[in-house]
Structure formats: structure tokens, C-alpha cells
Amino acid sequence: MTSRIAASRRTVAKSVAAALVATPFGTMTRQAWAQARRAGTLTTMITPEPPILVPGVNNQGPTLIVTGKIFEGLLTYNQKLEPQPGLAQSWSIDAAGTTYTFNLQTGVTWHDGKPFSADDVVFSIMKFHMELSPRSRAIFQRIDTCVAKDAQTVEIRLKAPFEPFILMFDVTTCAIVAKHVYDGMDAAAMRNAPANQTPNGTGPFKLAEWQRGNFIRLAKHDKYSQAGKPLLDELIYRVIPDSNLRGVALQTGQVQLAGPNDIEAFDVPRYQADQNFKVDLDGWQYYGPLSWIELNHRSKPLGDARVRRALSMAIDRNFVVQRLWFGVGKAATSPISSATRFHDPSVRLEAFSEQAANALLDEAGLRRGADGTRFELKFMGLPYGEIWNRLGEYIRQQFGKLGVRLVAESVDAGTWARKLAEWDYDVTVNFVYQWGDPTLGVERTYVSTNIQKIAFTNTGGYANPRVDELFKVARESQSADARRAAFAEVQKILVQDMPQLWLMELAFPTIHDRRLRNVITGGTGVHAGFADVSFG
Amino acid sequence: MSGFWRRFATNRGAVAGCVVFALVLAMAAFAPWIAPGDPWSMAGPPRTDAFDPEHWLGTDMLGRDVWATIVHGARVSLLVGGGATLAAVLIGVSIGAVAGYLGGVADDLLMRFTEFFQSIPSFILALLIVAIFQPTVGSIVVAVAIVSWPPVARVVRAEFMSLRSREFVQAAVVLGQGTWTIVLRQILPNALSPIVVLSSFMVATAILLEAALSFLGLGDPNVMSWGFMIGSGRSTIRIAWWTSVFPGIALFLTVLSLNLIGEGISDALNPRLHERGAA
Numbered sequence: 001m002t003s004r005i006a007a008s009r010r011t012v013a014k015s016v017a018a019a020l021v022a023t024p025f026g027t028m029t030r031q032a033w034a035q036a037r038r039a040g041t042l043t044t045m046i047t048p049e050p051p052i053l054v055p056g057v058n059n060q061g062p063t064l065i066v067t068g069k070i071f072e073g074l075l076t077y078n079q080k081l082e083p084q085p086g087l088a089q090s091w092s093i094d095a096a097g098t099t100y101t102f103n104l105q106t107g108v109t110w111h112d113g114k115p116f117s118a119d120d121v122v123f124s125i126m127k128f129h130m131e132l133s134p135r136s137r138a139i140f141q142r143i144d145t146c147v148a149k150d151a152q153t154v155e156i157r158l159k160a161p162f163e164p165f166i167l168m169f170d171v172t173t174c175a176i177v178a179k180h181v182y183d184g185m186d187a188a189a190m191r192n193a194p195a196n197q198t199p200n201g202t203g204p205f206k207l208a209e210w211q212r213g214n215f216i217r218l219a220k221h222d223k224y225s226q227a228g229k230p231l232l233d234e235l236i237y238r239v240i241p242d243s244n245l246r247g248v249a250l251q252t253g254q255v256q257l258a259g260p261n262d263i264e265a266f267d268v269p270r271y272q273a274d275q276n277f278k279v280d281l282d283g284w285q286y287y288g289p290l291s292w293i294e295l296n297h298r299s300k301p302l303g304d305a306r307v308r309r310a311l312s313m314a315i316d317r318n319f320v321v322q323r324l325w326f327g328v329g330k331a332a333t334s335p336i337s338s339a340t341r342f343h344d345p346s347v348r349l350e351a352f353s354e355q356a357a358n359a360l361l362d363e364a365g366l367r368r369g370a371d372g373t374r375f376e377l378k379f380m381g382l383p384y385g386e387i388w389n390r391l392g393e394y395i396r397q398q399f400g401k402l403g404v405r406l407v408a409e410s411v412d413a414g415t416w417a418r419k420l421a422e423w424d425y426d427v428t429v430n431f432v433y434q435w436g437d438p439t440l441g442v443e444r445t446y447v448s449t450n451i452q453k454i455a456f457t458n459t460g461g462y463a464n465p466r467v468d469e470l471f472k473v474a475r476e477s478q479s480a481d482a483r484r485a486a487f488a489e490v491q492k493i494l495v496q497d498m499p500q501l502w503l504m505e506l507a508f509p510t511i512h513d514r515r516l517r518n519v520i521t522g523g524t525g526v527h528a529g530f531a532d533v534s535f536g
Numbered sequence: 537m538s539g540f541w542r543r544f545a546t547n548r549g550a551v552a553g554c555v556v557f558a559l560v561l562a563m564a565a566f567a568p569w570i571a572p573g574d575p576w577s578m579a580g581p582p583r584t585d586a587f588d589p590e591h592w593l594g595t596d597m598l599g600r601d602v603w604a605t606i607v608h609g610a611r612v613s614l615l616v617g618g619g620a621t622l623a624a625v626l627i628g629v630s631i632g633a634v635a636g637y638l639g640g641v642a643d644d645l646l647m648r649f650t651e652f653f654q655s656i657p658s659f660i661l662a663l664l665i666v667a668i669f670q671p672t673v674g675s676i677v678v679a680v681a682i683v684s685w686p687p688v689a690r691v692v693r694a695e696f697m698s699l700r701s702r703e704f705v706q707a708a709v710v711l712g713q714g715t716w717t718i719v720l721r722q723i724l725p726n727a728l729s730p731i732v733v734l735s736s737f738m739v740a741t742a743i744l745l746e747a748a749l750s751f752l753g754l755g756d757p758n759v760m761s762w763g764f765m766i767g768s769g770r771s772t773i774r775i776a777w778w779t780s781v782f783p784g785i786a787l788f789l790t791v792l793s794l795n796l797i798g799e800g801i802s803d804a805l806n807p808r809l810h811e812r813g814a815a
Contacts, residue, residue: 266597266772323582323597381757386771389753394598397576408757410671 041234042516042533044257045246046216049239053199053207053216055175056132057191064172065259066237068527069218070111071201073171074102074121074154077523079285081341081436083166084522087121087176087202088154097161097478098144102154109223110178111199111206118148123179125156131187139168139440161478164341164437170286172527173435176202204230204531213239224531231534250277256516256535259526260508265328265387271511278514281328281507283525288337288434288441289508293395293501297461299377299426306364308498313350313357314398321504324390328509332502335494336442339505340434342474342487347495349502357402368403377426379406383413391429391503399427421455431506432456436523438487443471446490446499462499543804550800556793560786564610571604575760579604586778594778596769602778605760606786612761613790616677616746617739623681624742625735628688629724635689636696637719647693650686658683662745666754673756676749680742691734695727729805736798740791747787762787 050063055071074088083091088102108116126146129136142165144157158165168174181195199207202225205218216237220230238255240246246262249255250271263271271277293315295302302308317331330338334347350356366374381392396406406427411419419425434441444450448463467490474486510526512519518532544550563570573579578599579591586594586602593602635646653661665679699705700723708722749755750763751770762783769779 264771266775270774323599386768389768390598392757393576394578397578397598400574400576410754410757 040232040535041236042232042257042530042535043236043238043255044259045240045249045255045262046237046259047240047246047261049213050216052196053210054177054196055172056129056136056177057196059133059135059172061260065527066216066218067175067199067201068171068203068524069205069235069530070199070203070207071171071175071177072203072529073174073176074104074169075166076528077167077170077286077436078521079282079523081167081285081523083169086169086171087116088169093166097163098158100156100158100165101149102156104152104154105225106152108202108225110202111221112178113223114178114180116176116178116202117151118154119151120179121154121176122146122148123182124176125174128177128182128190129174132190136168136174139165160476162475163478163480163483164439167286167436167440170524170527171203171529172286172524204529205232205235208234215239226531229531230529231532232530235530250511253513256513257519257526258509258511260510263509263511265324265326265509268328268509268511269326271509276514277511278516278519280510280512280520280525283510283520283522283528284507285339285523286436286527287524288340288436289431289506290332290335290337290434291429291431291503291506292332293503294420294425294428294430295460295500296423296426297499298423301364301366301375302377302426304364305497306360307366308501309350309496310357310360310364310402311399311404312498312501313353313360314402315395315501315503316352316398317349317503318352320391320394324387324394325504325506329507330505332504334491335446335500335502336438336487336491337434337505340442341437342484344488344491347488347491349495354398354401361402361404366403372403373405374403376405376407379408380411380416380419380425380428381408382429382431383411383416388429395427395429417455420459421453423453423459423461429503430456430500438490439471439475439483443475446494447471460499462497464493464497464499467493467497540804544800547800547803549796550803553793553796553800556789557797560610560790560793561614563607564614567607567611571601571607573604575604575608576600583772583776583779586782593782594776596765596779597772597776602765602782605765606762606783608760609762609765609783609786610790612673612756612759613743613746613787615673616680617743617794619677620680620684620742620746621735621738623677624684624738625688625731627681628685629692629731631685632689632692633696633719633724636693637700637715637723639697643693646689650689653683654686659745659748662749663752663754666749671749671754671756673759676746676756679749680745683745684738684742688731688734688738691730692727695730696723699723699726729801733798733802733805736794736801740794740798743787743794744791 046062046066048062050058050060050066052058053063053067053070055064055067072087075083075086078084087105087108089105091100091102093100104118104121110116125140130140142158142160142162144159146154146156149155178200181200182190182193185193204221204224206221208219209217218235220233224230240249243264246258247267250258250263268279272279295308297303321327321329321331333349334343336343338345361374368374379392379396382388392408396408399406420428420430432441432445444456445458446462447458447468449468450458451461451463470486470490474483477483477486510520515536517534517536520526521532522528579601580595580599582595582597582599584591584595588594591601591603593606595601631646631650635643662679662683665682666675669675705718705722708718746761747763747766750761751767753767755761755764765783766780769776773780
């Protein structure tokens, strides 16, 4: 094995650093680590530590990454967001687009040894996620009936056709949980069930040990439904709160994989240049995170589309991507991310031009005052760390060049979400997952029926009857072509109206040891089951 | 007083401190002429190396000129240092004077109040105050002043207690001078020297506190300060060391100069140490 030889060649300095990192991981010595590696153990990190390991009970990013190995969904998705087999080996949708039939895998066993059946699927959809997860509930309310035809077949009938419904079955959206664990409980009881401490899934790995604040150890599920899988024996998630120590752990080979939030964007170019590592920006198609400058249309003069367009033209999106995010991500070109279905590549945002932006503000009748200021607004930065702070400073600077003075206010994450939900802001920065389909993740920001005092709705207050109508057509149509046409028109209208100033399609790099195979294969990246991941 | 200046001038450290501090003062006063324009503006290409002919201290990751940020940052540092010290001295002297002059129950109450503030870790208290109120220059000055006044109060109280029983004070009482006149005209001028020494150290501490708050992201987001630059440059220190090193040096030199000045004043005012500074 060349890997160990390579490891032993590492410099003394790195070994010292490694010894330092090893300390927080309790009693495991460097030798033990090396041994673990021989036995097919992948050690990775999770930042921050998940509070609980049951999806639905907690839907935060880190929870979904770890539970993606323990649980399974009916389907998985490739990078084009086409459904692939999961717990369902095949599925069909009738011509009317209302009846979905899933044929389940045979020989599936829960980690506790009990057999898996169609009843578990019905329970998970109609009871568990329906009651625990607001996002799933909004969609699953469209279900008329969901029944187990036999032990291997589930049939779902919708009240009306809903084309993006097929995207709702990933493990991060609708993980299948064991009915026998939660049977007869109400929502509160399921949320607080003692059984949540010992998650029971059908996934390739089962929870073996969890030392809080230290590590989560997952072991191979011996009775996993796919013969010979998973290829790894163990999967260890280490919790390393300090970003510098995480970098050292990856550099020294203590961990062989780093996911989102583990490595800071400004360190990514180093790993891209390093022969020992592979940096993969893929695997976020299912989430399609898009960031934007969020404008409150109620704050004068942001209700004027010319003003919003001018502000958009003042931002050099390539500067943001290249200089602030070190090339990790892509400049936005449309309100629908290029990873999301129905993105229209022919749509373009107006080009960066401070001159044109100034002219447009003049045209809107907003003259500069004696001190060169046209108008003043409050700016609430997104408190997610250094890069976001730099972005805020950049935005204030660029708007300042147009004579738009932004007065910064500092907020913490909780205050930010509260003020956003209460419409108590003029200008802020936001980013939102698109969940693969504009109806699932884009519509909510722009339709006037969703102007609510809730975060991640149409908090800006944009209202355009034509946009409402087009989103409705797309929502209710079963034909992909009809939906595509509606979304194409929506994108054209939105880039003219600029209700929000889209900035970047965010990317979260996955950095791993080059010998590690099949890490990022689907549209959900590090959230996937890792049954095929192996060393060399 | 001429003896004081002579003694002060023979202390080389103190003189050096004065020179450095005068430079910092000049930098702050003439900032718009030394580094024209907005220090937040992106003056050049991002992450220009230090010692570049156009940006001789380099630029940060947004292309802001590090030299300009240091020059303009001096204003905030001095403003917070001076403002907070002034406020702290006012609070400290008032409380210390009343406690020391009146004694008895008033003294007990005021000193327990002072101890209450002394028993809370000062940096944590400052963080808390700034976090509760929005971080602005004003709230930072208030926070720094609130954590800095207790030592002043204790020193002033001790001075007042000892001076109150001196003969010249008793003479003033006999002559029928009012309480206010005695406190302000007789005792306070004689208690001034330890206050002056303490103040110069307090300015240094206040500047450091402001830098620490800004470093942690609790500075006024609308003004450029050294702590902010050090904090924001920290994340890219491996690829652009100059963005935090130079503001760090500016902070270090300013605080050092104030400490040297404070020590110089202290030595010059202390008759028993006449020879130390000259040696």
C-alpha cells in the first residue's frame, strides 16, 4: 500500500501538528489511526456537530450529512436531478400525473434486525414527515391517499398533478424511518422520543458510537440490502471546532475528507494546487444554493425597478466570486440557479457598469445631494463569518459609488433571521436552497401570495400579477415543456424587475484524499449514502 | 513645574514615546491630507504585496490600501482612547472624591458599588455592553469607560482620605471655605499627579480594548479601525500577511508610546526617583 509509505514520509513538522490535533480525539493515538485506515475506515469531519441523528426531527445541514449514511430515501438523484433507485428499485407515474407507484427493494433490514416493509414508507410520508417537517408538509398536503398495496409496493395518489413531486424522495427530504419505533406517537412524542438517541435506519452504515463533542463512529450495516456494500467498514465523523485545526487534520491525513463548512474558502486554492487532494465543487445540484442582496421594496426608493436595476449593475459579480470566494462558486445569471431544473441559459443579468447605474438613478429622478449622496439605507449584513462580512463591505462600497449610502448595523444570526422575518430591514444579504425545482425553492421568494412575516418567504414584498400567474401555471402543469415555457418567461420578467439582486451560485467544496473513490457521484454530494466510497 | 519637564526630558524612553505619540496624533489630525479619500474604498488590485510602489503597505483582499486604513484607523483609536479615558476619569474622580472626602456610610456604599464593577471581568463586561447596545463609536466609548473607572475611583479616594486631614485643608475649613471650594481648589489639584499618570495608561488600555472589540467583530461597522483590520486580515494571513501585521505594528507602537509616556510622567512626578530616569 503506497498510502502508508507516503504518510510516513510526511515532515516532522506535520507530525508535531498531527500530535496536537490528535489530543482532542481522546485516547486514539496516531498508530491507532493508521491501523484504522488499513481496515477500511474513512475518517472525516462534521462542522458543527449535529444535535441529534434523526432526519425530520432535525433538518440542519450537518444532521442531514451524517444521517444520509444511516437512513435511506425512496430515491436518489444524479447530477442532472434525474431520480435513481434508492429504497425503491423502480417507480412509475401514470399519464395523468397523479398516481405514483413505488416498487421497493427486497430483503431490506432495519439496523435493529427487523424487516423493512411498505408500511414503514407510508408511515414516514403520511405521519412522520407530515407532522415534523414544515417543508415536507407543504408538499405532502397535496397527497390524497398513500397506501401499501402489498409489502413491496406503495401507491401515492395526488389531489392534482404536481410535476416536481418526484424530487421529494431523497433521504435529506424524506428519509424512511421505522414505523415500529414511532408507532402511536404524536408529533411532540416523536420529536422527543428516547429512540432518537439510537437512530434505526436501513442505510449502509449504522450508528456505533457517539462521543459528544468528539466523534461519531458509524459501522458497516452487515445486512445492507446491496450485497457486498458498503465498501468501507467504518465511517468516523470527527468534531473539530477550530478551522485551523481542521485544516491541519486534513493536511496531515488524520482525516481524509472535508465537507461544507470544514475548510474556509480562502484555503481552497491551496488544496486545488496540492497533488494529494481532490477538490470537488459538485454535488449541490439538489440544493442549488443561490445568494442575493435582499431589498425590502417597502423602503423608498427600492420599490422602483429602475433603482433595483441600477444597484444590480453596481455589483461586479465576477469580483465577488474570484476575490471574495476565491473562485469557489459561479456568478448568478438568473433567479433560477444553473443547477436547478428549468434554468434558462439565455437569460442574462445587465452587465456591471457603474456609469450605466448612475445614469439610471439620474433617470429615476434621484439627484445627488450636496455631499454626493442620493439616498441612505440601513444595511444588515449576513452574520455567517468573515467572507460574508467582506461581501457586506464590498456592497456598501459599490453602492456608495452610486451615491447610495448604506449604514451598517451589526446583528447576530438569530437577530438577522428575526429582522428578516419582521421586514425590519432595508438591504440585507440572503441565500436560499432551491431544492432542484423552481416550484419547490424559487417561487416562494417572488409570488405575492407568499408575502409573509416568515423568513425565506417573499419578505421583500415584490408583487407582479404576471409572475404570480406564471408560477401558478408551472406549479399546476404536469407537462415539462409547459413548465419550461412558463419558467422561461418568469426569468425574463424577473431579470427586468430585479426584485432581488442575485449574486452567486454558492458552491461548498468537498476536499478529499485523492485515493478516495466515488465520493461525489450524485446531485446530493456528501449527503449521499457512501455505499460505494472506498480507498483506491 | 520646570523641574518636572527637566526630569521628564532626561528620560529617553518617555521622550521617544512622546515623539511616536505625536506622530500618531499628527496622522489622525491630518488623515484626510495624508491619505485622501475613503479608507474603505477599493484603491487598488486586491492583495497587492507590501512594498508595492503604489501601495507601499499593500492592499487587503478587497483592494483597500493598508496605509490609508492605518492612518484613518488612528482617528478611531485615539477618539475611543481619549473619549473613554475622559469619561472614566470623570466618573472615577467624582465617585472617589465623594467617597474619600465624606467617608463613613457614603464611602462604604460607593466602594461596594466600585467593587461590584471590579469583580466582573472587564473585557467580558465591555463585550456585553457593546453587544446589548448596537456597536457604534459611542457605545464602545461608554463600554470602555464603564469598565475603566473603578481604579481611578480607588486611587482618588485614597488621595482624598490622606489629603483631607492635612493642615492646609483644615486651615481652609477654619477660614470658612465651602465644601465644593475645598474639594475642587484645595484637594483635587494636589491629587492630580496620580490621576494624570493613571490616565495615560488608561488611554493605552482603552485603545487596546477597542481594538479587541473590533477584532472580534464588535467594532462600529461604519468606521475603519486597527482592530478591525487585524481581525479581517487574520483569515488571509497565510496569503496576505501585511493586512494584519502593519495595523498590528501601529497598535503596538501607539500603546507602547503611551506606556512610556505614562512611566515618564510617573517618574518625573515622584521625587524619590529623580535620578532613575536620568541614569
